[in-house]
Amino acid sequence: xxxxxxxxxxxxxxxxxxxxxxxxxxxxxxxxxxxxxxxxxxxxxxxxxxxxxxxxxxxxxxxxxxxxxxxxxxxxxxxxxxxxxxxxxxxxxxxxxxxxxxxxxxxxxxxxxxxxxxxxxxxxxxxxxxxxxxxxxxxxxxxxxxxxxxxxxxxxxxxxxxxxxxxxxxxxxxxxxxxxxxxxxxxxxxxxxxxxxxxxxxxxxxxxxxxxxxxxxxxxxxxxxxxxxxxxxxxxxxxxxxxxxxxxxxxxxxxxxxxxxxxxxxxxxxxxxxxxxxxxxxxxxxxxxxxxxxxxxxx
Numbered sequence: 579x580x581x582x583x584x585x586x587x588x589x590x591x592x593x594x595x596x597x598x599x600x601x602x603x604x605x606x607x608x609x610x611x612x613x614x615x616x617x618x619x620x621x622x623x624x625x626x627x628x629x630x631x632x633x634x635x636x637x638x639x640x641x642x643x644x645x646x647x648x649x650x651x652x653x654x655x656x657x658x659x660x661x662x663x664x665x666x667x668x669x670x671x672x673x674x675x676x677x678x679x680x681x682x683x684x685x686x687x688x689x690x691x692x693x694x695x696x697x698x699x700x701x702x703x704x705x706x707x708x709x710x711x712x713x714x715x716x717x718x719x720x721x722x723x724x725x726x727x728x729x730x731x732x733x734x735x736x737x738x739x740x741x742x743x744x745x746x747x748x749x750x751x752x753x754x755x756x757x758x759x760x761x762x763x764x765x766x767x768x769x770x771x772x773x774x775x776x777x778x779x780x781x782x783x784x785x786x787x788x789x790x791x792x793x794x795x796x797x798x799x800x801x802x803x804x805x806x807x808x809x810x811x812x813x814x815x816x817x818x819x820x821x822x823x824x825x826x827x828x829x830x831x832x833x834x835x836x837x838x839x840x841x842x843x844x845x846x847x848x849x850x851x852x853x854x855x856x857x858x859x860x861x862x863x864x865x866x867x868x869x870x871x872x873x874x875x876x877x
Contacts, residue, residue: 585631587613588624592639593657597648600624691738697763698733701742705730708770710747714762715755723761729770732778736788737841743781745770754788784835786817786842794837800857801832807852816845831856843868 591606592598600621607619628639640652651657704711711730716723728744731752735741740757782788784796800823803811808830812822817834824831836842838861846853846865855862 581627581630582634584613585627585634588627588639589631589635589637589651592649593651593654597642597650599646599648603649691735691740697757697760698740700763700765701730701733701757704765705732708772710766710768710770711744712764712766713744713755713760715760717756717759725762727766727768728755729772731772731776732781734778734782734788741788743778754790783818784837785839786836786845787839789839789841791837791839794839796835796837797858797861799834799836799838799855799861801834801846802829802854802856803832804829804852807849838864847872 604619638652714725727747731743819835821833
């Protein structure tokens with residue numbers, strides 16, 4: 579088991595317990611034979627792990643200096659702040675759970691993310707030091723691949739694909755590049771300056787996914803989910819701006835604020851008759867036309 583998985587285990591146990599002594603923690607550790615192989619968790623090892631957890635996740639594990647000397651998470655707010663930290667905790671937490679279930683691997687089905695292993699590490703390395711990348715890229719519309727220089731601003735995961743937002747050095751514009759269409763990427767000796775006012779989260783805040791179109795106006799959108807799908811809308815919001823504005827036994831209405839683009843239309847279409855656009859009328863008409871064209875395909 580990796581050290582990170584052990585960190586995750588400690589975080590989860592202490593967070594769930596609220597307060598726990600080292601003796602109690604050690605007992606739970608010994609019971610998890612996949613991690614501990616039945617061995618004890620020495621205090622010195624635990625102290626090292628606390629430091630590692632602080633460095634990696636910013637989580638402070640403190641000890642009450644009285645009574646039974648319970649350990650607890652001194653800054654629990656960090657567990658809900660920061661999308662990347664939360665994603666890492668959830669991802670590694672899932673990995674820790676799955677790794678202890680190898681005996682039933684043929685009954686656990688997962689989904690692959692294209693090129694996440696091939697180029698993501700190099701891109702992240704370039705982002706850390708603002709290094710210009712030489713990239714060979716071929717989109718689905720290109721007959722041949724092209725090689726050019728880019729300045730990587732950020733990466734984003736969407737619909738099981740990784741994308742890189744980068745400035746094309748030759749043409750001086752920002753563009754999204756899907757990692758599954760990259761054929762090669764290398765670090766150069768050149769560096770770039772990331773604009774001080776650039777914020778990745780804000781850059782995508784007004785969009786549903788990765789289709790960026792500034793000509794699409796920012797709009798208030800109201801969707802009605804039927805009695806069954808309303809629960810899915812609550813547990814997995816379509817957008818960070820989503821708010822529930824009405825609910826009854828038969829349906830629920832949700833409000834969003836975004837710039838409707840191609841990928842948002844496709845998402846709405848995928849819901850079929852479980853979702854209805856109430857506002858604005860222009861979006862209603864857009865979806866109606868798309869549905870009409872879909873019907874034509876099957877006539």
